[in-house]
Every structure is written in structure tokens, then in C-alpha cells.
Amino acid sequence: MKRLTMKQIADQLNISRTTVSLVLKGKGDQYRISKDTQQRIISYVEQAGYRPNYFASALNSRTSGIIGAVFPDLFESFMGSIVRGIETVLYEHDYSLMISTSRFSHQREQAIIENILYRGADGLLLVPSMPYHHETPYNSEYIGSLVKQDVPMVLIDRKIKGVTVPCVVQKDYDRSYGAVTSCIQNGAGRICCVSFYLQATSIEERLRGYARAVRDHHLEPSYILLREQNPSSRDLQTKLADQLRSKEPPDAFFVTTSGIADKLSWLLRSEGFTIPIARFGSTAPWTHQELMDIPQPHTEMGKKAAQLLIERIEGRPVEEITYC
Amino acid sequence: MKRLTMKQIADQLNISRTTVSLVLKGKGDQYRISKDTQQRIISYVEQAGYRPNYFASALNSRTSGIIGAVFPDLFESFMGSIVRGIETVLYEHDYSLMISTSRFSHQREQAIIENILYRGADGLLLVPSMPYHHETPYNSEYIGSLVKQDVPMVLIDRKIKGVTVPCVVQKDYDRSYGAVTSCIQNGAGRICCVSFYLQATSIEERLRGYARAVRDHHLEPSYILLREQNPSSRDLQTKLADQLRSKEPPDAFFVTTSGIADKLSWLLRSEGFTIPIARFGSTAPWTHQELMDIPQPHTEMGKKAAQLLIERIEGRPVEEITYC
DNA sequence: TTGAAAGCGCTAACAG
DNA sequence: CTGTTAGCGCTTTCAA
Numbered sequence: 001m002k003r004l005t006m007k008q009i010a011d012q013l014n015i016s017r018t019t020v021s022l023v024l025k026g027k028g029d030q031y032r033i034s035k036d037t038q039q040r041i042i043s044y045v046e047q048a049g050y051r052p053n054y055f056a057s058a059l060n061s062r063t064s065g066i067i068g069a070v071f072p073d074l075f076e077s078f079m080g081s082i083v084r085g086i087e088t089v090l091y092e093h094d095y096s097l098m099i100s101t102s103r104f105s106h107q108r109e110q111a112i113i114e115n116i117l118y119r120g121a122d123g124l125l126l127v128p129s130m131p132y133h134h135e136t137p138y139n140s141e142y143i144g145s146l147v148k149q150d151v152p153m154v155l156i157d158r159k160i161k162g163v164t165v166p167c168v169v170q171k172d173y174d175r176s177y178g179a180v181t182s183c184i185q186n187g188a189g190r191i192c193c194v195s196f197y198l199q200a201t202s203i204e205e206r207l208r209g210y211a212r213a214v215r216d217h218h219l220e221p222s223y224i225l226l227r228e229q230n231p232s233s234r235d236l237q238t239k240l241a242d243q244l245r246s247k248e249p250p251d252a253f254f255v256t257t258s259g260i261a262d263k264l265s266w267l268l269r270s271e272g273f274t275i276p277i278a279r280f281g282s283t284a285p286w287t288h289q290e291l292m293d294i295p296q297p298h299t300e301m302g303k304k305a306a307q308l309l310i311e312r313i314e315g316r317p318v319e320e321i322t323y324c
Numbered sequence: 325m326k327r328l329t330m331k332q333i334a335d336q337l338n339i340s341r342t343t344v345s346l347v348l349k350g351k352g353d354q355y356r357i358s359k360d361t362q363q364r365i366i367s368y369v370e371q372a373g374y375r376p377n378y379f380a381s382a383l384n385s386r387t388s389g390i391i392g393a394v395f396p397d398l399f400e401s402f403m404g405s406i407v408r409g410i411e412t413v414l415y416e417h418d419y420s421l422m423i424s425t426s427r428f429s430h431q432r433e434q435a436i437i438e439n440i441l442y443r444g445a446d447g448l449l450l451v452p453s454m455p456y457h458h459e460t461p462y463n464s465e466y467i468g469s470l471v472k473q474d475v476p477m478v479l480i481d482r483k484i485k486g487v488t489v490p491c492v493v494q495k496d497y498d499r500s501y502g503a504v505t506s507c508i509q510n511g512a513g514r515i516c517c518v519s520f521y522l523q524a525t526s527i528e529e530r531l532r533g534y535a536r537a538v539r540d541h542h543l544e545p546s547y548i549l550l551r552e553q554n555p556s557s558r559d560l561q562t563k564l565a566d567q568l569r570s571k572e573p574p575d576a577f578f579v580t581t582s583g584i585a586d587k588l589s590w591l592l593r594s595e596g597f598t599i600p601i602a603r604f605g606s607t608a609p610w611t612h613q614e615l616m617d618i619p620q621p622h623t624e625m626g627k628k629a630a631q632l633l634i635e636r637i638e639g640r641p642v643e644e645i646t647y648c
Numbered sequence: 649t650t651g652a653a654a655g656c657g658c659t660a661a662c663a664g
Numbered sequence: 665c666t667g668t669t670a671g672c673g674c675t676t677t678c679a680a
Contacts, residue, residue: 005657016666021659033665049473054444055388056657059379059672066422066443074407080398087425096439098390099423101411115420119390120378149373329673340651345675356649380673383656 068116069125085302102129123152123309130200152312159201166318168305176209179278188252195256197225206256255279297324392440393449409626426453447476454524476636483525490642492629500533503602512576519580521549530580579603
């Protein structure tokens, strides 16, 4: 895959490299280069499929036009929605996106960020990979060092405690509070909260919203907290059975993530229960009517994060927390 | 985000840049540089968080260590599975991945590939964005020109007619034939095939497998062919109603993509029908038992494609078609 | 062991 | 209009 260089073009056309460079940079008219020469260059370049050497330009300009993005994984389709938003904005601003996944590993997350920065990314978008509550907490030291190095960065969906970084999150607390309250107003008196017990601020805020709404209405909170990534595990099943068998079984569920809600809905149905579920996520066409959805503006979040990052790269000040 | 250069390190440590370069390249021992000096360099670099300038290296070596990948979209989770496979292999070989989405636009696909190549990618992985049958066919000219320019490239999931490019696909024909045959052996006599009518070879092969299996058993084929991306559209619903109301309603369905199958399953259930469905895709935990799944080795495909691409980049010959 | 020097492909003055 | 020159940060001989 040998590539054509500017020198070769110049030699081929018997003109100077400067001329070629000028024309290709669109400064031909400015330097009063003959229309004819310009045209010769343009057409030669097109016909030969010349691509300027990006590394040489980047070496000169010290910017890459690349934004790195790190996700825990891309299997969950909401990550895809975030990517859509990010790409939409970056594309408009002539940035390219370099995506990697940390596969839920904190160590890999670091390695990947290092790689992205080594690759000269102008900025970084990060959905941090958070541990469960029974695991060691997220270590903010590395991210802190990046902040100190002045690496432009925006977090998505989750804050990292202990460091000051711009962050785009959902209105988790408010939406949870609202959803639970509306369950109560619809007559629910025993709302069970089902959630991954993950150290992500988004989850924590949802739990907080639930707890507060329940408390404000003088009800007892009850929880099913899961420690596993895979929602097909037995964990939910056994804990659910306990709840349903208890003296005061729930008459509504509040679920913090849509995957669990799908599984829960299926379990309830196959046990013959019809109990409404309020959950974060949106209904796939085939799910059941007892689901009440709390919409999640993932694409918006992606867009917003990309916008903020660009602002930050271009030196404008950026607020620390943006709610979507 | 000013970055430390090798020169600065050398000056700081009062030694030559060559020495620093040599040590950092791991050639310290080879050039018999004192352990002491080596250690000084290493620790300085670590403490200062030095990252070598990637563009300068790439400019020298004329390779980037970057592989580009283009997907129609990342919202479908099977794309995420492919990414997993790709990343697993690339990570082992110290390549980085640059992902973009074409958003189902042929034009954008080209623009994105150009950008990736401009960015110096060493190779390209592509899931081409295919049009529907009522649209203009995929234009293979651009891809053909890349092949002529000797750009290392591997296609995933779909072949492009008219160009010779290595391609990793599923055993679509065989699996379809097998699934339909097994429906017939289970007593089905009227199997309706439901599919996007997309100009993708994967889909076409599945349709071919269906047609052949039905024909081989002297049954009549029947189809519901959809022209839309979004499976929540009315199209399926009305066409399904026609089928169910016909004098010989289907007693089994064969569906080429899992999204449609989910929707179909839901429609059938809400109309009170219990008709088995064979489909490409895998069962989410909450779906119904009447689904018979044809497993799709997406992660395997991603791995295989990445392996082939690396072979190709390193100059080894690669077969045109690989089945997973 | 280390320094000097050339060069990767392109850009940006500057002097014709 | 066009050629010359001096880098961008790093790698790689070739000498010392």
C-alpha cells in the first residue's frame, strides 16, 4: 500500500512542492497561482487517489482531529445510542472517533486510555467502568492524573468521585422520585426496588430517588440488589421468590435498568403474577404492557458530551455537571 | 496539554537523545548502555508521564497500528458482539481500533472510509451498508478502487458482488436449509418466511436456503418481505394479518433476523396464536418458548475477520471466503 | 557507550 | 507565481 507523496506529484507535474501544497490547502487563489496549474494539480490528485500524509500534518500541527471514547462494552444497545449522538456532533466538526471498550475492567480501561492518548487524541469521552459495591471502589487516581495533565475529557452517565471533570448525566434522582411517586399515586403501597448494586452514580441516584419518594409517603422500602452482570442469573429469581412469598408481597416494582426489568417481567409472567413495573429504559415492541418507562436521552447525552468536549478542547470553560 | 519530548528528557538528564531513544525502545542492553543510565531514564519517564509522539513514530515507520472498522450502526447488539471479537484479537496484536458507523448510508460509508484511510489505518474491516431491493444496488466501484490501491480489507457478514475481497460470513444457506428442514420434520407443512428484503448476501443466502428446503420437500413457499429498517412499523402487522386470514395459514415461521422475530412473536401472542418460529438470533431471557434459535457466531466472525486482516497486512495470502 | 547527522512528508515563512 | 529553507519529534545508521 505505497502511497503517493506531494514530492512525487510535484516532480510528475514539473512544479514545486510549495505550489502543490498551496493549491491543496486551498490557498491557490490567495497566492495567485494560475488557474491552469491549479486545475492540473487538482485533477492529477483526484485521478491518482492521493491522500495527504496525515502523520506529517499532525506532526506539524500537533493536533490529530481524533476524539477517543471508552465504553464498558457495546453490547448494550444504549451504548450504541450514545455513540450516535457523539458521532453526529463530531462529524459536523470534522473530528473522527476512536472507540474502545474496557470490558468492565478498570485495568483495561487505563491501558486503553493510555493507548488513545498515545495515539494523539485531542480529547477523551469516557463512560467509566464501575465496580459492584462488594468490590474495591473505583480508583480515581489515574483519571486525576490526566486532569492534572490537562487532558480534555468529558464523562458520560457516571461521575467519578474525588475528581473534578465535566460530566453529562441524566436526571436520575428526579426521574426516579417522579416515577415512584406516580406509582404510589396509582395506589401502590409496597414498591420493591430492583437494581444492580453497582457503584455508579447513576444507579446510586436512582436508588436515592426511590428511597426518598418512598420515605416521603411513609412507606417501607424494600430491595432486590444484584451483584452480577448477567441478568439471566439465578440471583434475581431466588430473591424475587422470597419477595413474592413474604407476608407483604410487592404491588409494584421500580427497576433501575431495562435489562433487569425485561427479565423480571418475564419471571413474573411465567409465575402468573401481574404486577406493574416502572423502569429506566424503553419498551421494545414485544414487551408487556405493565411496564412504565422512564425515557433515557442517551443520544442527547452523547451529543451534549461531544459538544462540551469540543468547547473544552477549544479552550472555552465548561460546567462540571450537565443534566439531560 | 503540552507534552514532554525526548529532547527535553535528554537535556534534563544531561545525556543524548539517542541514548534515551535506545533505552525507550528496549535496545539499551543491546547497545550496552549502563544499567544506571537506563534506570535513570526509565524512572524519569514514568514519573513525568512521558508519552512518545505517535505521529513522529508513525511518520518514520509508515505504519499506524490502527485498524479501521465501519458498521452500518451500533444499535443492534450483534454489532457489539462483532466488536468484541475484533477487539480481542487486535488487542493481542497491539493494534488499535477506530470504529465509525455509516448510518446505513452508502455515501457516508465512503466518506468514512476515506477518513479512516487518511488517518493512516493499516487496514479496514467493513460491514457494508446494503440497500433494500427496491433501491439502487450497492455500488462496488469505490471498494473496487480500494482493492486496486491494495488497501488491506476484510468484509464481515456480507459479500460485495463484483469485487474480490476476503470476506467472513456465516453459513447462512446451510443453517437456513437445516432449520427449515427440521421444521418440516416436526410436522410443519406451511412455513412462511419473514425477512427484510435487503440486498445483503447473508439475507439472500438465508432466503435461498429456505426456498430450497421447502422445494425439496414439495411444499409451497410463502413470504412476508419487509422494506423497512424499523420493525415496529405497521408493515409486518398488516402482511401477517393477511397470512393468518388466508385459507392455508402458516403453521410455522422462518425469520431471517432476530428483531423481526421478536416483533412477530409478540404480534402472534397478542392475537392468540401459538405458532413456532425458527429464526436467526438468540433468545433473550424474556422471550417465548416457541422460538427456535439458529445461533450466530458473531464474536467468532469478528475474531476471524481481524485475524485475516492481520495476515493480509503482514503480507500473507488470505482466502476469499471464510465461513463461520 | 554516546553524539552527530540524515531523513520520514508536510508546512510556513521568506526571498526571489 | 515558484524555489529554498528550516523545522515538527523521533529513528536509525555511522563514527567517535
